[in-house]
Every structure is written in C-alpha cells, then in structure tokens.
Amino acid sequence: MSAGDVNQALLADLKANGADFFVSVPCKLLGGFISTLEQDNEITYRAVNREEEGLGICTGAYLAGRTPVMVMQNTGVGTLITSLCSLGNYYRLPFLMVVSHRGSPGEPIGAQVPMGTAVETLLQTINVPTYMFSSPSDTKKIGQLVPFASVAEGPVAAILDYDFWGAR
Amino acid sequence: MRRYELLQSIAPLLTDEFVICNLGFPSQELYSIRDTDHHFYMLGSMGLSSSIGLGLAMEIDNTVISIDGDGSVLMNLGTLSTIALEDRKNFILLIVDNGSYGSTGDQPTHTAKGTSLAAIAKAAGIASSVEVAGVDAAEKLAECLKTPGPHVIVAKVEPGSPALTPIPLSSLAIRDRFRDAVKQART
Numbered sequence: 046m047s048a049g050d051v052n053q054a055l056l057a058d059l060k061a062n063g064a065d066f067f068v069s070v071p072c073k074l075l076g077g078f079i080s081t082l083e084q085d086n087e088i089t090y091r092a093v094n095r096e097e098e099g100l101g102i103c104t105g106a107y108l109a110g111r112t113p114v115m116v117m118q119n120t121g122v123g124t125l126i127t128s129l130c131s132l133g134n135y136y137r138l139p140f141l142m143v144v145s146h147r148g149s150p151g152e153p154i155g156a157q158v159p160m161g162t163a164v165e166t167l168l169q170t171i172n173v174p175t176y177m178f179s180s181p182s183d184t185k186k187i188g189q190l191v192p193f194a195s196v197a198e199g200p201v202a203a204i205l206d207y208d209f210w211g212a213r
Numbered sequence: 214m215r216r217y218e219l220l221q222s223i224a225p226l227l228t229d230e231f232v233i234c235n236l237g238f239p240s241q242e243l244y245s246i247r248d249t250d251h252h253f254y255m256l257g258s259m260g261l262s263s264s265i266g267l268g269l270a271m272e273i274d275n276t277v278i279s280i281d282g283d284g285s286v287l288m289n290l291g292t293l294s295t296i297a298l299e300d301r302k303n304f305i306l307l308i309v310d311n312g313s314y315g316s317t318g319d320q321p322t323h324t325a326k327g328t329s330l331a332a333i334a335k336a337a338g339i340a341s342s343v344e345v346a347g348v349d350a351a352e353k354l355a356e357c358l359k360t361p362g363p364h365v366i367v368a369k370v371e372p373g374s375p376a377l378t379p380i381p382l383s384s385l386a387i388r389d390r391f392r393d394a395v396k397q398a399r400t
Contacts (some may be wrong), residue, residue: 062348081369089271093292093295094291095291097258097260097264097289098291099266101258101264101265101267101268101289102259103268105233105264105271106268106271106272107392108265108269108395109268109399110392110396111272124286127257128257131257131258132255132258132261135256135384136385137385139291166242177365205238
C-alpha cells in the first residue's frame with residue numbers, strides 16, 4: 046500500500062467511525078494525511094497554531110455535538126499535558142489524537158529522540174489510553190478508537206510510527 | 214471598577230448567547246451574578262477560553278462570547294490569528310484586562326506595563342478590536358451584539374475580587390447541561 050493509499054484509508058476509517066471535525070499541527074510524517082484532510086469536502090478541517098489551541102477548538106466543536114480528531118506530532122504532547130488533564134480529563138471530553146511518532150526508529154534527527162522516547166509514558170502517566178500502530182493495515186483499528194473515546198469518556202491517543210507510512 | 218462589577222454590568226445584556234468563562238475566580242463571579250445552562254465554566258486549561266469559544270462559534274448560529282483574562286490571552290496569542298482567519302460573525306472575545314494574575318496573588322501581567330491586547334488582536338487581523346474603560350464595556354458589548362463580528366473588546370479594570378466560594382457544580386454537570394443547551398438551540 047502506498048503512503049497516499051494509507052492516508053486515504055486512515056481518513057476513510059476515521060470518517061466511517063463518526064469523526065467529522067479535524068484540526069492539525071504540522072508534521073513531516075503527517076504531511077500527506079494533512080493534504081488528504083484539506084481535500085475532503087465532507088469534514089470540517091482547520092490548521093491551528095499549537096496543540097493546546099487545537100484542544101480548545103475541538104472542545105468547542107464537541108460541545109456543539111461534533112466528533113473531533115486532533116492530528117499532531119508527538120512533540121506537541123509535551124505542550125499539551127496540563128490542558129489534557131484540566132480540560133480533556135477533568136471534563137471527560139471524548140476525542141482522538143492521531144499522533145505521529147518522530148524520534149522512533151527511522152528518525153534521522155537526534156533532537157527528536159528524547160520526546161519520541163518519552164511520549165507513550167507521558168500519556169500513560171496522565172491516564173490517556175494510548176495505543177501504538179506500526180502497520181498500514183492498522184487503519185481500521187485506529188478508526189475504532191473514535192467510538193472508543195466515547196466509551197472511555199475522555200481523550201485517547203493513537204501513535205503512528207515511521208513504519209505505518211512505510212517511511213523507513 | 215473591578216471585573217466583578219464589570220460582569221454585573223454586562224449580565225443584563227445576555228439572553229440566548231453562549232458564554233465560555235475563564236478560570237475559577239471569574240467563573241465564581243459570573244456564577245454568583247447569574248447562572249444559566251448557557252454558561253460553560255472552564256476551571257482549568259488557562260488560555261483556552263478563547264479557543265473553546267471559537268470552536269463552538271464555528272458550529273452554531275447563536276452568538277458565542279468568550280470571557281477571557283489578560284494573563285490568559287497572553288498565554289495563547291496564536292489563537293487571535295485563528296479567530297481572524299475563521300472570521301465568525303457570531304464570535305465575541307471579551308478580555309477583562311485587570312493587568313494582573315488575579316488567581317495567584319495579583320502579580321502584574323505585561324499589559325500592566327504597556328502591552329496592548331487590542332493592538333495585537335488588530336494586527337492579527339481582527340478589524341473590530343477595541344480597548345475601552347471597564348465602565349464603557351457594557352455599552353460596547355451591546356453594540357457588538359448588534360453587529361457582525363468577530364469582535365474583540367479589551368475592557369480595562371482594576372485588579373481584585375470579592376471573596377466567593379467555588380462553584381457547586383461538577384465538571385460533568387457543567388459539560389452536560391451546556392451541551393444539552395447547545396443541542397436545544399440547534400433544533
């Protein structure tokens with residue numbers, strides 16, 4: 046499956062599970078997926094400046110009955126911890142974070158590795174259900190995390206590594 | 214005039230608008246003056262009242278008012294550019310600027326030393342961005358409620374808060390009654 050096909054399949058599976066409102070902060074790994082979001086007329090998609098802002102906008106959309114997904118790089122988890130706790134967890138806001146895993150095997154930039162190593166533990170420490178995905182065939186499982194966030198009544202994270210896009 | 218008196222002055226203007234209120238002290242003040250299911254009291258996540266209001270305004274026709282603080286807006290300045298690009302006619306950001314971090318002991322913020330949030334909002338692309346004295350805020354808000362936004366009102370007030378108690382609502386109660394009220398307004 047080509048990277049473009051993976052991105053199409055991922056969006057199709059997220060939409061099939063009810064996701065209809067997307068925000069993103071850029072990442073090289075997510076570039077193709079973000080283009081896929083930009084070209085889809087059936088969803089609401091907005092680029093935002095920072096993950097916390099994205100969480101705020103997703104919260105507003107959730108309060109209006111939408112099903113939001115935040116698309117972001119794992120480095121953004123570091124800026125998001127407080128708001129994930131005091132907004133996402135405290136108000137039990139169900140939404141999915143689709144997180145690219147920079148700093149994992151395949152990574153060419155050393156500066157990405159410390160956060161790449163910490164991200165899963167950080168999310169687990171604040172009790173955000175977190176799942177790692179490495180295969181292009183995982184898009185269905187990732188899509189199923191949209192309703193799972195409602196079942197779990199809170200934020201849920203899917204972390205997608207280089208192999209998910211066949212990028213190494 | 215302090216924030217409390219400012220909130221007293223604007224409360225009579227609120228009817229079917231949805232209000233996102235920033236942090237504990239301002240939320241306690243608004244709750245004690247007027248409480249309805251159209252209020253979302255955002256008790257943590259400092260800086261995100263503006264962004265939550267924007268996300269809501271994208272999805273509903275009612276006017277959305279985010280009540281924010283100067284210290285909080287300084288923590289999330291980037292969202293002013295998103296508010297400008299989004300260009301929602303039904304969104305008002307009311308920044309109650311007391312030049313201090315009121316919840317933590319009134320340490321001065323940078324607006325107390327010359328930073329103009331109205332000028333920053335205007336430079337971000339929100340044409341209707343004005344600074345007014347606190348006593349004039351209600352008149353300005355009434356005007357903004359009648360004209361297409363987005364609007365940013367920076368209302369200058371004195372620091373200080375009355376002694377109040379925490380809002381006796383759980384986070385889930387705040388969430389659910391607000392979400393239900395939005396749902397009703399949409400049908």
